[in-house]
Amino acid sequence: MTDQAVLDILRQRGKEAQIASFSPHDFRRTFTSNMIDAGVDIVTVQNLMGHASPVTTARYDRRRAASLLHTPCDRKKVKLAYFLYYFCDTTHTE
Numbered sequence: 001m002t003d004q005a006v007l008d009i010l011r012q013r014g015k016e017a018q019i020a021s022f023s024p025h026d027f028r029r030t031f032t033s034n035m036i037d038a039g040v041d042i043v044t045v046q047n048l049m050g051h052a053s054p055v056t057t058a059r060y061d062r063r064r065a066a067s068l069l070h071t072p073c074d075r076k077k078v079k080l081a082y083f084l085y086y087f088c089d090t091t092h093t094e
Contacts, residue, residue: 006024033060
């Protein structure tokens with residue numbers, strides 16, 4: 001499936017859900033915020049997002065994730081993040 005096909009599907013679904021406007025990039029922001037909400041530390045989320053710096057990852061969190069740079073890691077939550085990344089995110093490549 002091409003990038004354009006995915007975008008077309010997302011636009012159609014957004015229209016059906018009567019969402020005024022959104023960007024496919026909103027999914028990355030939501031993924032980041034959800035991982036941090038689940039207690040996954042910012043460095044793990046950074047790695048899942050493919051960012052070189054946790055500062056970049058913090059920009060994706062609309063809750064000011066920069067203040068969470070030193071959040072301790074919980075292994076169960078990291079496993080959840082891994083699952084969500086590999087089974088719910090189609091942007092990564094093996």
